[in-house]
Amino acid sequence: MDLWKWRPHLVLDMKRILDKTPIGLWDKVSAHLASSMDKTFNKHSGNLESCIITYRCDGCTLQNWIRHATRVKHTKDLTLNYVHGRRPRRYTYRGTQMLDMPYEIFSHHSLTSLSLSGYTLLGGHAFTNCGNLKTLKLLNMVIFWVSTLTSVLAACSSLEVIVLQLAFSKDDSVLKIENKKLKFLQMSFLHYVKRIEVNAPCLDVLDIRDVKCENKNSFILTSPNIQFNQSDWISSLFYLPHISYNVSELAQETRNIWHDLLMSDFPGTTRQGTLSVSIDITNPKEVEILKELLLMWSTYTMIELEIFFKTNNAPREEEEDGECSNERLWEDANPFPNADFRVNNVWMYNLNSSNKEEFAFASRFVMQKTVIETLMIETSSCSDGVATVAKLMELPKGNEDLSVGWFR
Template sequence: MTTCSSSSSSSSSPRKLQYPIDDNDWISKLPDELLQLILSKLSTEEAVRTSLLSSRWEDVWKWRSHLVLDMNKVLETTPDEDLHRVSVELARSMTKAINNHRGHLESCIIQHYVSQCKDGTLQSWIHSVTRLEHTKDLTLVNYIPATRRCTGASLLSLLPDTFSHHSLTSLSLCGYTLIGPRAFSNCKNLKTLKLINIVISQASVLSGVLAACSSLEVVVLKVNFLTPRGVLKIENNNLKFLQLSSLNEIDRMEVYATCLDVLDIRCIKVKKDNFILVAPNIQVNTNVWLDDHGRIDCPHLYYHVSSYLAQEEKNIWHELLVSDFHDMRRSGCLSVSVDLTDPEEVEILKEVLLMWTNLLIEFEILFKNKKSPIEEGECSTNDRTHAKPFPNADVCFYNVWLYNFDGWNEEEFAFVSRLLMQETVIIKMMIETSSFPPTKKSNAEAAVAKLMELPKRYKHVIKCF
């Protein structure tokens, strides 16, 4: 058994046992809590090996709160003809480690071979780590050799309610084929679901999986369908974060999510008129960069910035947003809605912009949460032109689109002026004014006139629409 490193020690307290300890063995005299902390710095395999040191160490590893059981590193160097035999031997060791573990698990990662999908071993592992170990975060990875791409070999055929234990809140699956949603029945316990490199029989199966997991807040989909037609429907009023990747051509996609704050589209193939999004927080033009053939040629992120977002939740989101990008820096297009008068939202905007590489193709921003001006008709002056609402990142924008920019808000005016004076806008800045009532439109046009007076290289860059 080969394992990856694991961190954090168990919060459970093992039963105190008395062992004969050599007077010179000061480490073994340490309390169990400190020994567990030491072992938390080791991989699962290394921690298990410490049980051979002495009877004092025999049970210490069994109380760790994170297990990583990985046979892939061995299989990668195993000849194809020996893969099944070697995987069965490794599976026995992994089963022993799971059965010997005590206490509850914060997380468990199991990386295995396709043989364990067929012989019931995977089902047994899932039962043990969820029903007995009460794992909160479970990751299952199916190893498929590069020479074998048969979808039937990686078929994930599990019993109903397999993932429905109340302790399981996060599930990640990678490298499987799904032909039905029965393993996900009654999965109201799940808050996070990641389906990575998954082949699914048809769009309706995925719709059924997501419908069965009605409490989901984070969904990451990198899937393909065996039948490249049908309707994918995502309807969940708890959903806050949705990431879509590698969705091959389907007839229609519908997303209904009243609490959705982040929509991260990496690649989808659906015609513009057949991509339906009902999400009040995503107020920007959600399909403006879909072409007539139903493709998004570059990644596009829609982010509703909110100061109510917990720090831990925000960290998880931002880690997902830069996943799969080179050097953990994004490319493509960005649409945000933000209140620049809220310092916490400004800080989040800073972090989002710093995710990007040197070039952001389209930057769309909706200014929200307006306050009343001091005097009717008063517009912002340029005395705050040099304010710094976000750091001096080396990022340029082909095009910038501004919505709800009416000119009197000093933070917004400073933000826009700085974009222009730093010459970060390469082609044009489009400011929407046509939907404003007369007074508001007049304020916005006055602000645009002041922006045109700023010292910058591109005098023609600002346009109203």
Template sequence: MTARSSSSPRRNHQYPIDDHDLISKLPDELLQMVLSNLSTEEAVRTSVLSSRWVDVWKWRSYLVLDMNMVLDSTPKERLQQVSVQLARLMTKVINNHRGRLERCTIQHYKSQCKDGTLQSWIDSVTGLKHTKDLTLINYIPAIRHYKRANLLSLHPYTFSHHSLSSLSLCGFSLIGPDAFCKCKNLKTLNLINIVISQASVLSGVLAAFSSLEVIVLNVNFLTPRGVLKIENNNLKFLQLSYLNEIDRMEVYATCLDVLDIRCIKVKRDNFILVAPNIEVNKNSWLDNHSRNDCPHLYCNVSSFLAQNLLHPS
């Protein structure tokens, strides 16, 4: 029979199918729905079932390429070697995939940051696959603290492809905004367990994303103090959690509807918010007197904001 799919170009391959193999007689779109319930690894393995299944997985709309499960059970001295082997398999999956991607998640080891493999993956899934939602996670063994996250050094304009609308980074060190130049395409940015030299660098990174509507920040600064400034008139949702000891925090967002503050270290009077949709009463900030080393730590503000500030009477 000839297999066709509305989500992939018309294919003229004819596959010999056993009359008793009823599943393989289903059209491509139904087989792809079956594979959508499988992990990427399981979906790829279906290619060995028969010639009918060889190409079906290649048109799935998302890929999750995850080294973590293997590396978690790998002895420390073999992490480098095993990660290289896994990276080759991940590259093969990306190269064999056809069509475009809605989502792509890549969890890798530090080696891929250093040898150019990560850059190659990003170029492929954005430039060739037109990925809309990209998540990059740096594998950090339990024996290491995330503050020792690995340097993310990428080419300028790495994330500027017009199709990319959501970017999530986890477990990296960032040194500058070059990779984020001309990123007016991005609507959502998540920086989780990220290490940055100082607050001004993060301000520069955020300034490159003029069209952001959602920002989630969980960042540590190598150099404490400084001013973190967020100025974005398209911003609607801002979540700040565990930002360490900055002198001043300034947020200018005329369209901001949701402000979620989990835990930050900044003096009450040095938190400046200009957001007409949110009326912040500074008395809502709760001092945590149980920690003498953090006299200006304010916690649980998000619950107060949700109950009182987002819908003021």
């Protein structure tokens, strides 16, 4: 009977009961549920790793829960979801509950991850001095002013993960995201934004679900780890989702978090878009990460795949028999990443035809049915490009209509 009191994860959820309650009784039932949830919260013993509160009640009660979760329970990961009335699925953004919290309410040192869903945010004072937050998710929300979001993100100076699913009122402000620690950025904006400026020197993953700006030059990205063909990407950015991923040997826990975020689908969206990856193809661990990333697209449509080969002169790993393990990397005859993966067009940048692993990797895309239309190779010279394409064309094509070419 008392084991639950010591569990590190607590979920308080009104929605399951409200979904079965007539709308006319929601206020009465919500008040009763809030009282019950309050008693349950107070009975819990020990600290919390995570706490999810899905509710419909007044702001004063919510403030008390937030303070109890942070100041008393030292919760690390807090999720707040406001329950709205029933509406058709076509209503993606339903942030009609005003979020008006006191200054610094989210600034407790124990709180490192915060997720808010179903609110209208008028100001950013609740996020004052929130350098404690490493993860911030603002989902299914309305923010009147773009400048408010800029100030919120600036106040959360230690963010490593930002996930935004927002609608703005008409506003001519520039959205600025400047963070030296940011590694993962995911964005979906319902309305047009005049200009977006992202300055994140440590950014490894950029996931654009739906962004609309005034013109092609209105999205400015400063991030050395993110590589992509900007002219082609910008031209499609405002119509198709896009992901840029710097493949590296990240900790498994971090990769799992990013995997869940990339796989999450916002209501009403479909995964059909472009992917850019930077990878050392001679590194077996990075190849395995790339395989995981591509498999995530197996049930969606990939229009463009850009592969940027890293220049890596690090010594190769050797097996016990003295052979370099990387030389056997592409001996496996199984399709990469699997037999079901398809992409319309592939662009490979900085390919070194004398590098056996890179050429073997390109050969896979020719011999498999992976690429539907074109495979383009960037080479350092015209002669090298012609020679590389000739060698690839000698291979048996998995797709007879595949076109192979080079550029520089």
